[in-house]
Amino acid sequence: MSNNFKDNQPITATKLMEEFRRYQKGSVSRRHFLGVTGLGTAMAVMGAATPSLMPGSAQAAGKLSNKMVLSTWPNYHNPKTLENFTSETGVNIQANVFGSNEEMLAKMQAGGGGVDVIENTNYTFSTYVKLGLLTELDLSRIPNYDASTQNPKFSSASTIDGKIYGVCKNWGTTGIVYNSKKIKSNPKSHKDFFDVTMGAGSGHSILHDYQLTTIGAALCALGYSFNSIDKGELAAAEKLLIEAKPHLFAITSDYQPGLRAGDAWMSICWVGDGKQLNTDLPEMQYFVASDGGELWSDFYSIPVNTPSLDTSYAFINYMMDPKNQSLDAEVHGYPSSDSRVTGMLPESAQNDPILYPAKELFNALEFGAAESLTDPTRAEVMARFKSA
Numbered sequence: 306m307s308n309n310f311k312d313n314q315p316i317t318a319t320k321l322m323e324e325f326r327r328y329q330k331g332s333v334s335r336r337h338f339l340g341v342t343g344l345g346t347a348m349a350v351m352g353a354a355t356p357s358l359m360p361g362s363a364q365a366a367g368k369l370s371n372k373m374v375l376s377t378w379p380n381y382h383n384p385k386t387l388e389n390f391t392s393e394t395g396v397n398i399q400a401n402v403f404g405s406n407e408e409m410l411a412k413m414q415a416g417g418g419g420v421d422v423i424e425n426t427n428y429t430f431s432t433y434v435k436l437g438l439l440t441e442l443d444l445s446r447i448p449n450y451d452a453s454t455q456n457p458k459f460s461s462a463s464t465i466d467g468k469i470y471g472v473c474k475n476w477g478t479t480g481i482v483y484n485s486k487k488i489k490s491n492p493k494s495h496k497d498f499f500d501v502t503m504g505a506g507s508g509h510s511i512l513h514d515y516q517l518t519t520i521g522a523a524l525c526a527l528g529y530s531f532n533s534i535d536k537g538e539l540a541a542a543e544k545l546l547i548e549a550k551p552h553l554f555a556i557t558s559d560y561q562p563g564l565r566a567g568d569a570w571m572s573i574c575w576v577g578d579g580k581q582l583n584t585d586l587p588e589m590q591y592f593v594a595s596d597g598g599e600l601w602s603d604f605y606s607i608p609v610n611t612p613s614l615d616t617s618y619a620f621i622n623y624m625m626d627p628k629n630q631s632l633d634a635e636v637h638g639y640p641s642s643d644s645r646v647t648g649m650l651p652e653s654a655q656n657d658p659i660l661y662p663a664k665e666l667f668n669a670l671e672f673g674a675a676e677s678l679t680d681p682t683r684a685e686v687m688a689r690f691k692s693a
Contacts, residue, residue, distance in 0.1 A: 370613040373421040373620060374399045376409055378603075379559045380578055381424065383636035390623050396616055404558030405515035406678060413438045417608045421617045427462035427602045428673035430470055439470045440607040446618040447472060449625035451645070459602035459642040462672075471604030472625060475577070475639035478662060478670060479518050479599035482564065482574035486588045492571070494596040495526035499549055501571060507552040511560040511572035516687035517677055518599060519546065519556075522573050525597040532674040539686050546690045556691060564589065580638030580659050593662040593670065600670035602642060 377400050387398050401420070403409045406429050412418060414436065425433065433439045444450060450472050452460075463471035481498050485491075488506055492498060499522075502510040512519045521531040523542035533539065550556075554569045561578055563569035565586065574582075579591025605624060607617045623629060627645040634641060634650065640660050641647055647655060654660065661667075677683060 368613075368615040369394055369396050369619055370421075370616045371395060372397045372399060373613065373616045374401060374419050375620070376401050376403060376412070376420050376423040378403060378424060378575075380561060380581060381637055381639075383633045385636075386624070386629055386633045389629070389632075390620060394619060394623075396619070398620075402559070404513070405517070407516060407684070410678070413608060417610050419612050420608050421611045421613060422620055423606050423608060424474060424603050425471065425606055426673060427459075427604070428675050429678055430463050430465055430604075431675045432678055433606070434465045434468075434470060438609060440609050440611070440614070440617075441468045441470060442472065442607065443618075444469065444472075447622045447625055449622050449627075451643070454644045456642045456644070462602060463604050463606070471606040472621060473642040474603045474605055474624070475637070476600070476602035476642050477576040477639045477660075478593050478667075479521075479573065479575055479601065480579065480591055480593040480662075481571065482579045482582055482589055482591045483571040484564070484567075484586075484588055485590050487567075487570040493592065493594070495522045495594045495598070496596060498522065498571065498573070498594070499526050499545060502549050503552045506570050509554050509568070509570035510549075510552065511555050511557060511563060511569050512546075512549075512553060513558045513560075513573050514556050514691075515558050516683050517673055518573050519690070520683055520686055521599060521677075522594075525594060528596070531597050531599055531671045532677045534676050534680045534682060536682055539682050543686045543690060546686075547693045550690065550693055575639075576660060577637045577639035580657070581636075583659060584638070591659050593666040595666065595669070597669045597671065600667070600672050 373396050375398055379402055382400070387400070391397055403412075406426050409423060409425060410429065410432065413420070413423070413433070430439075444452075455473060459476040460473040463469055463473070481492065481495070483492060483501075487509070488501055490497070490501060490505065492501055498510070512522070520539070520542055523545045524533050524538060525531055527538070527541055527545065529535070529538045529542070555563055557563075560569065560572040560574065561582065564572060564582060574591060576591065579589070582589035583591055605621045607614070607621070611617045624633070627643065627649060630641055630643060630646040631649040634646065638660070
């Protein structure tokens with residue numbers, strides 16, 4: 306490999322910075338950057354010139370912890386992306402997987418347990434900020450994030466009173482997945498989901514351990530809003546859920562194992578899981594329900610009591626690199642709000658009907674509401690359903 310160090314001609318600081326900016330923007334690969342600049346001199350100069358922007362530099366690495374704790378969701382990252390971050394920074398990642406935003410919020414209210422980064426959903430920000438649980442982000446410390454390439458429909462939820470508390474990771478839909486070899490009725494709605502669950506599919510359906518989506522599914526099946534907090538409507542949803550409970554295979558947000566084993570035939574499902582299942586098992590069909598459901602976006606946010614602010618920022622900046630986002634998307638299958646990432650994906654992914662449903666179905670979806678997270682009646686309904 307050729308480089309600027311041949312014939313003992315060291316690279317200038319100006320040229321090094323030019324190459325670094327190209328690498329930072331994703332114009333060149335890490336291999337090219339190291340080959341052109343020479344690893345030893347690059348690290349020495351970068352450590353002095355931009356210690357806060359180059360996590361792998363000697364000086365910056367000294368500011369990073371040797372471990373970070375990430376609060377995330379099931380099947381939500383490409384393991385290779387996380388391994389690459391560890392390889393480049395020396396920071397080992399402990400991923401704590403949650404099944405609901407209520408569970409994640411309760412953990413944060415209890416002190417956070419040393420969490421460095423959380424991946425929370427759009428409708429949670431007003432509650433988190435009101436409770437003083439999140440750090441206002443300094444976007445200058447996330448140079449890989451470009452607000453101009455973000456779709457504001459999905460990225461704007463983290464801005465509260467003009468302050469930014471998160472950067473968007475992914476967006477998606479919450480629908481239904483079913484095994485077409487087992488279920489022949491071709492369900493299209495939440496009403497169909499409950500009819501099949503209490504009929505031909507008895508004993509083989511899964512509902513989330515998550516009040517937003519489980520109660521929301523029952524509400525939609527009855528013709529109500531996914532976010533309803535009306536006590537009469539919630540009572541009707543509770544009745545439907547309790548009627549369905551004896552026919553369920555499980556109540557869990559980690560539903561892929563049961564579906565892959567063939568024990569479960571149908572589940573409320575996030576689109577990335579639906580895409581993963583359909584890719585591996587084509588009989589697994591994902592659809593957005595005709596009677597409504599959830600549209601959502603998830604974010605990277607930093608708790609106020611993060612053990613290492615430098616580590617939190619380094620991780621988020623790494624994950625905002627379009628190359629790393631697209632590497633992640635190869636596995637998790639969720640759409641990105643970043644147009645740079647969408648442009649990197651194959652045309653088949655950009656036109657995939659699982660990821661991008663028909664407009665008439667898309668228009669029936671609702672973003673989760675803050676009241677849905679904190680409403681005591683919904684919490685009581687979920688508790689009674691699980692204990693019934």
